[in-house]
Amino acid sequence: MFWKTYLTYVSAMKKRLQSLLILIISLFYSTSSFASAEGEVDSLIQKLSLEEKVGQLLLVGFRGFGVSEEVETAIRDYHVGSVIYFDYDVVTKSRRRNIRSSHQLRLLSEDLQAISNLPLFISVDEEGGKVSRLKSRYGFSKKPSPAELGHKFQWQVRRSAEKLATELIDHGINVNFAPLADVNTNPYNPVIGSLGRSFSEDPKEVEDYCRSFIEGQNKAGVISVLKHFPGHGSSRGDSHEGLVDVSQTWSEKELIPFQNLIASGDADMIMTAHIYNRNLDIKYPATLSKRTIQGLLRNQLGFEGVIISDDMNMGAISKHYGMREAIALSLNAGVDILLFGNNLVYDKNIAAKAHGIVVDLVKKGTVPLARINESLKRVLLLKKKSGIL
Template sequence: MLKFFKFCSLLSLMLTSPFALANGTTPIDEIVSKMTLKDRVGQLLLIGFRGDSVENSESIKRDIQDIGVGSVILFDYDVALKVRDRNIKNPAQLKKLNQDMQSLAKIPLFISVDEEGGMVSRLKSRYGFESKLSPMELGTSESRVVQKEMSKLAGELHENNFNMNFAPLVDVNVNPENPVIGKIKRSFSEDENTVSQLASQMIDIQNKAGIVSVLKHFPGHGSSDSDSHLGMVDVTETWQDRELTPYRDLIEDGKVDMIMSAHVYQRNLDPDYPATLSKKILGDLLRTDLGYEGVIISDDMNMGAIKDHYGFEQAIELALNAGIDILLFGNNLHYDKDTAAKASNLIIRLVNTGKISTKQINDSVTRILKLKRKAGLL
């Protein structure tokens, strides 16, 4: 316990200074250097869990306190059990759950949710929350309606103690029959410039409410004709360069804090690996060509596109070496209460055996902590 308080005191002291230290390092660098490997690895994990309270969960308290996970995600529906009895029941319960989880963390958590509006909404009216228009409906609405709807969504997230939203979705509606994007009205528009404009507006509104925005799904999922939750998706013949426009625009405007990778193959970009596991797509295209310096998070590593084609160890090793900073395990499509512990132990072993470099881990943790500081969490 004394070690915990010493670390927290050091964290608080260093992060109050915006300036480089005498040796040329930044306060964030100093914090990273003082963290154990286990604590650093924990920041690379975003974990889902079962339970509507800390007390009723068999894993979340341990994951936060012992494993040191840096981020969590909440769902209303348990896919594996096929029941609406996961993490979200009503506003009062949700606020307390999020507050209690945050109180357990040595380093403040990113507490996240998928709240796009329309069909992708975890805060549903049946639980006492506001109903929200879908992104496609916003794409054809008057500006005052768009402003009102986006403000309502961001305000509700803030009110319920979330600080990260997996939105806006910036997939361009290239294929209106796309079963996981266009057909369920998740895209703002078939026009890439409209997508950029509405995403920019949503980012601004969420930022004012203290919500980190996550753009998804890079390099574009809007042209697909199948669902990467179920298996591998190849967009080589359908993907269009204009699907990069929202990313390019928003990166140039300095508005992007986090980008989610897509579990899609685009063999003209990388003939061997899907985007989540691709150095060519995440490193060469996103980091170098588009100049993105922020956090990259994977789509759910439990999805069929990854789980059914790569083993647990291989997928994690490839993803981190490709440039993923945060590994997302929704722990919902396939549930395992020990997911966080298994992932942490594996990554530590990969580092100790030289399969993942310490520098790579440190660079990712530095990006994550910089974003947490920017978001007002540190």
């Protein structure tokens, strides 16, 4: 009996030691791989001009089913590192924007990558449900909304997200502004709850569904973007139209999905919300707030990935701040990529204007060069990690 117990103990210990050894080896190679990628990125950064560095921190929208002069200039002359696709042009109220068919979209992505010196982030809002750019009318699959997925099993969410992301990657789209980590605390919210964009009113369920969605997208090779930090679920207004104050409705439980997904290493990129919350910052909305981005997201929650702004053309920013002021505040607050959807309002020279402003802010010392390099390193490391670079 003694020997049997002893042998069982030795066998169990052997298995534990083997598991520990595998873990140590995997951590070693993971650390070694990261160090190698970091070295390559550092070397690349040293070779880039200020103008090239700034371009990598800009994401712009454009008009055209093909490579127009507008977007070619943005990429070639202003080194823009990221673009976003829409299927509907808000200003002209027409479907003549970027997406017409599967074949057309695939060619567009290939042609855009071909004219860029550094590989592009090609992005889209493909949440499913009412927020879908690759619609069935263009020959793409119909995707369930987050609210619908919130009633499914986790494996079904993973499978749905993988299918969605496979369609994206097959058309050259490598970044999806999904899933939403917004907790459905206000089901009548005009931009979240009422549109079926939240998984659940339970923050833990939101966390679990987000993780499953991310796992599905990761499997297909698409970068997930969690949004909208620090939580847009309680709002009563639409930040597309103007500044939204959530000081009386927001609660700390809205941080739970973000906090836990960061802790588990599932968050590669996070989008900020243009919401104002005097409990977090008495002066600025989240996208422009150093207290919210650097203090809360970076320091308290420990997020080390890429932070991207919500659309800087939205009324919450554009109606209350000048373009130069908003850019300076957001970069100094800790935003890594500035998103100009160029759809709510349209300016064919948006890339040139944003680029010129950032370069001038750096040259005048308003935004330190170190701040630019810091963001640039995060962006390039993510491109490297995801196999884009």
